Amino acid sequence: MSIIKPSRYRRPKGCYFGFVVLLVVICRALSASAGSLGDGRDALARGDYESAIQIWTPLAEQGNRIAQTALGAMYNNGFGTPKNPATAAKWFRKAAEQGEAASQTELGLLYSEGLGVPQNYDEANKLFRLSANQGNATAQYNLAVAYLKGHGVAINEKTALSWARKAADQGKIEGQTLVGSMYQMGKGVPQDYGSAANWFRRAAAQGDAFGQLMLGLMFAAGQGVPQDYVSAHMWTNLAAASGNERAAEMREKVARQMSQSQIAEAQRLARDWRPKSEH
Known part of the structure; x- marks a missing residue:
């Protein structure tokens, strides 16, 4: 006879990349980079966050989407600079408009939580979908959460499961x-x-x-x-x-x-x- 019944625990409402995971994505994108992008990567690797920001800022201002994503992550998490979700949103938006999936996801989460931007589930889900359709597992998971919770969409458990399964198949815990x-x-x-x-x-x-x-x-x-x-x-x-x-x-x-x-x-x-x- 069973002595314990599995409990119905749930995780938090949404899922961020997290600073470490997001910067792994960035570093992969920078792995073959030379010049200033690579210099910023090297500064990041040795924990010199202020230098990384100084190196990436002019590149981001010139429209480099990887540098923009990197700056968004730094400002969003307060590494090398005071934490500033509004500035993070600015840089994530610039990269998101160029189709950068990681920035689309992070900006979507800022809209979902109302951090640095007004809370707006419709805008969040729009960004999640753009990123999810590029195969971004974090965005796929957050769309699943939106459909489970009814955040900006009608609750639809089958659709939630479909998106969660896409993320899960990629190894998203x-x-x-x-x-x-x-x-x-x-x-x-x-x-x-x-x-x-x-x-x-x-x-x-x-x-x-x-x-x-x-x-x-x-x-x-x-x-x-x-x-x-x-x-x-x-x-x-x-x-x-x-x-x-x-x-x-x-x-x-x-x-x-x-x-x-x-x-x-x-x-x-x-x-x-x-x-x-x-x-």
Whole structure:
């Protein structure tokens, strides 16, 4: 008999690239660049953010969309300059108008949150769609959230699932856990615990604490996977190690159903486990 039922947790409403991820995108674009663009990349790599801004600003003013995106990221996150969403929006807009998907996504998120620009879900979704149609996984995920929450569009769970699946197929962790949650709850798709577990497993394998928690809960409950307390303990233990308090609670509940040898095996599996990125 199952002792734990998987809970219906959700992630935050939207998903930003995050400073580190966005700058990885920028650095990839700059990887073959020489001259000033490359100099700015090098300054960024050594943590000299003020010099990076000084190098990229004249290039951005000349219309270079990569430099504009880079400046938007710096101002949006307060690296090398005071945090200024309005200035970030200015630079993201200039790059977005040139078709830069990363800037379209970030500007869309500023509109969605009302940071540096008036909140406007219609404008946000327009920008997300432009970026998503270029294959940007973060934009695809945020369109999914918009359709789930009814932000600027009518709620449509099937459309939300379609966009979330596009992001998830690219390895987007938030997309994978959202798809898993939708299969688990039967939103936009017939309820399917096996598919839910598979999507949570993909996120968990990349080191995502939420995915690890949900997969652990499914092993504990025997939903979509055979009931397996060793696996349940392992995954909730990994999630707890990332600071997830709910996972720590569930690990202790699972441990009460286990022998000492089973706990030792679960702990060994957790120690030996390593994340595997899909990117």
